[in-house]
């Protein structure tokens with residue numbers, strides 16, 4: 630990332646400067662130092678019917694890689710020179726919007742910057758002093774909702790069935806596995822490395838977790854699923870998908886949530902054409918595979934069900950949640966790359982202010 634100042638001497642958030650991280654160049658494949666740029670400018674001024682927000686927490690999520698491309702997608706790309714998109718928890722500093730007062734915390738889509746001016750639309754008020762503000766970017770926010778709605782409405786797990794999910798210690802995968810256990814299923818995780826796999830079993834309560842970097846990953850996954858796989862919650866694609874295909878039971882369900890193993894590819898992956906294997910499995914095993922984009926596919930009914938379940942489970946200690954906190958807005962570009970390549974451990978959030 631280009632920075633106007635010494636990156637070893639990061640600027641703190643101040644009341645008179647707005648730091649913004651903008652898209653400098655569209656990456657071909659893996660983002661590099663030229664993809665994003667830190668800029669500074671004046672703090673925007675709020676007018677009538679608007680409020681001034683100070684960013685406190687910024688969420689980092691795999692979908693952000695897709696917004697750096699201008700290929701056709703479900704959401705518009707970030708413009709070149711535009712502020713990187715992202716959900717934040719912010720504090721209201723001044724407000725001329727009914728229902729929002731200085732000191733309130735809000736959930737907003739104001740992106741990778743210190744300050745923003747918004748009207749009240751698309752902004753959720755979290756109140757003056759929410760217990761865990763950053764959790765609204767994770768377990769109580771979009772990733773938690775994704776896990777809950779995708780697993781229960783598309784995966785339709787039944788007691789005794791086997792549910793497999795990769796990125797098993799991330800905010801989506803960890804939640805999928807824990808809900809599967811609550812629903813009486815066998816939960817098998819896939820994660821990168823021994824430490825993450827131990828966390829999935831010992832802390833999150835998965836029945837087993839397999840390291841996708843192991844030489845004999847496919848054999849280990851088959852051994853962990855002696856009765857086959859009834860629900861495969863697809864987070865990653867790649868080697869994990871190919872290992873799962875031969876294990877899918879008749880009438881298995883596959884909610885397609887993401888494919889992070891391929892997000893940095895600029896061409897098709899090496900190796901044989903897997904199309905016949907994938908479609909052949911769907912046909913022979915009568916598999917239901919359904920893609921979903923959380924806020925397009927599901928609405929207020931599913932969101933209310935999620936919030937009711939999740940707040941209860943958290944209070945009862947039935948769901949555990951892990952965050953990785955990155956310090957400072959200027960650290961966000963490198964942290965996003967870490968996230969895409971598995972060097973995060975838990976939900977990644979940036980403490981901005």
Ligand SMILES: NC(=O)c1ccc[n+]([C@@H]2O[C@H](COP(=O)([O-])OP(=O)(O)OC[C@H]3O[C@@H](n4cnc5c(N)ncnc54)[C@H](OP(=O)(O)O)[C@@H]3O)[C@@H](O)[C@H]2O)c1
Nearest residue numbers: 691796799800801820821864886887888889890922923971
């Ligand atoms: N459809 C929707 O509406 C929606 C909404 C939210 C999220 N998503 C998707 O859900 C998935 C999980 O999101 P998240 O926020 O929970 O991410 P996350 O787990 O915090 O981070 C991504 C993880 O993917 C794993 N990974 C990266 N490369 C991999 C590879 N080659 N093979 C296997 N695993 C790999 C890494 O975990 P390991 O080190 O454990 O491998 C990495 O930590 C992503 O695909 C995301 O795009 C979709």
